[in-house]
Amino acid sequence: MLIRPGAIGDxxxxxxxxxxxxSDYTEVWVPSAVVPLVRFADRVRRLxxxxxxxxxxxxxxxxxxLEHLRSFDSIVSWYGANQPLFRERVRELxxxxxxxxxxxxxxxxxxxxxxxxxxxxxxxxxxAPRIPVIxxxxxxxxIHPFSGSGRKxxxxxxxxxxxxxxxxxxxxxxxxxxxxxxxxxIEDLYELACWLAGARAFIGNDCGITHIxxxxxxxxxxxxxxxxxxxxxxxxxxxxxxxxxxxxxxxEQVADAVSALL
Numbered sequence: 001m002l003i004r005p006g007a008i009g010d011x012x013x014x015x016x017x018x019x020x021x022x023s024d025y026t027e028v029w030v031p032s033a034v035v036p037l038v039r040f041a042d043r044v045r046r047l048x049x050x051x052x053x054x055x056x057x058x059x060x061x062x063x064x065x066l067e068h069l070r071s072f073d074s075i076v077s078w079y080g081a082n083q084p085l086f087r088e089r090v091r092e093l094x095x096x097x098x099x100x101x102x103x104x105x106x107x108x109x110x111x112x113x114x115x116x117x118x119x120x121x122x123x124x125x126x127x128a129p130r131i132p133v134i135x136x137x138x139x140x141x142x143i144h145p146f147s148g149s150g151r152k153x154x155x156x157x158x159x160x161x162x163x164x165x166x167x168x169x170x171x172x173x174x175x176x177x178x179x180x181x182x183x184x185x186i187e188d189l190y191e192l193a194c195w196l197a198g199a200r201a202f203i204g205n206d207c208g209i210t211h212i213x214x215x216x217x218x219x220x221x222x223x224x225x226x227x228x229x230x231x232x233x234x235x236x237x238x239x240x241x242x243x244x245x246x247x248x249x250x251x252e253q254v255a256d257a258v259s260a261l262l
Contacts, residue, residue: 001069003029003077005047006102007148008189008208012037012215013232014078016127017117021076029079036190037212039132051079054093055086061093069095076121078102104231113231128235129215133190135197140171141258142199142218146178147207154205154223154246154254161251166258168200173209201261203254210234219261221254 002018004011011034018028019040028038032046053061069075074096080086081099090097104116115125145159163170172183173196186192192209193216196202202213203221206229214220214236222234225246233241240257242249 001027001029001072001075002041003047003051003075003079004034005031005079007031008034009148009206009211009232010103010208012129012131012208012211013113014117015129015131015215016114017121017123020118020121020123020127023074027072033189036188037131037193047079054089054095055080055083056089066093066095072096074098076100110230112233112235114235129211130217131190131193131212131215133194133197133216135216136195137198138169138171138195139198139200140169141166142171142173142184142196142202142213144173144202144204144207144209144213145180146174147205151226152206152224152246154225154249158249158251158254159203162203162254162258165251165255167262171199173204175209201258203258206232214239221257221261223249223254225249 002021004014011030022040026041027043028041029045029047035044035046038044050062050065053059076098078100081101100120104113114127118125118127143159143163145156147153172180174180174183174185176185176187186195193212196213196218197216199218201219204210206224206227210222211234214234217237219238220234220236221240224241224243229241229243238261240261242253242257
């Protein structure tokens with residue numbers, strides 16, 4: 001069994017390591033939104049909230065979860081790595097857990113996050129996330145102007161100015177809760193991945209959807225501000241990074257990066 005928590009991008013960059021650890025029978029527990037993206041496993045389940053109970057010594061975990069966990073010879077978990085009570089509890093329960101850090105630590109300075117997870121799993125670095133899809137062909141240039149953190153977002157006004165300069169059809173992409181009218185909003189991430197695979201190119205901030213676009217091998221321009229692209233850049237066959245102070249990254253810089261991909 002493999003247990004991987006985290007946001008969309010955190011899970012996507014861990015896909016090569018997860019797939020490397022695949023065995024004769026592999027079950028994967030991930031957050032519910034990410035379940036459709038895990039295509040290699042024999043079974044994929046939503047990470048149950050009841051797993052938190054394993055870290056609470058005064059509460060008994062549900063018997064069904066304990067029985068299920070005990071049915072595995074090995075459980076590799078990125079969940080609980082930084083929770084001493086959780087780790088102690090699974091030892092007391094004699095559960096076959098092995099813990100990997102859920103995010104790069106200070107000893108991994110400069111190492112790309114995909115390589116960090118691969119080397120922790122015992123694999124060679126240099127892999128890239130791949131999500132097998134059947135593309136929904138539309139040939140648009142897709143803009144996704146959001147992320148999970150406002151501090152990582154290039155100003156929305158510049159995205160609009162960029163859209164006016166791009167050649168061909170432009171479509172906007174957003175999550176169901178994100179405030180932009182007329183955008184394509186696809187809640188199921190696998191269906192979104194199929195749609196992104198049919199794009200001519202994708203432009204977005206440092207976010208999970210940008211990692212998905214790269215993982216389906218769509219040409220990607222990723223705009224980076226406070227995060228380090230040497231560690232967090234999406235990996236794909238055609239990826240351009242525009243990095244710097246977000247307030248100073250110009251429309252011309254991003255437009256030039258898109259032109260270089262087309």
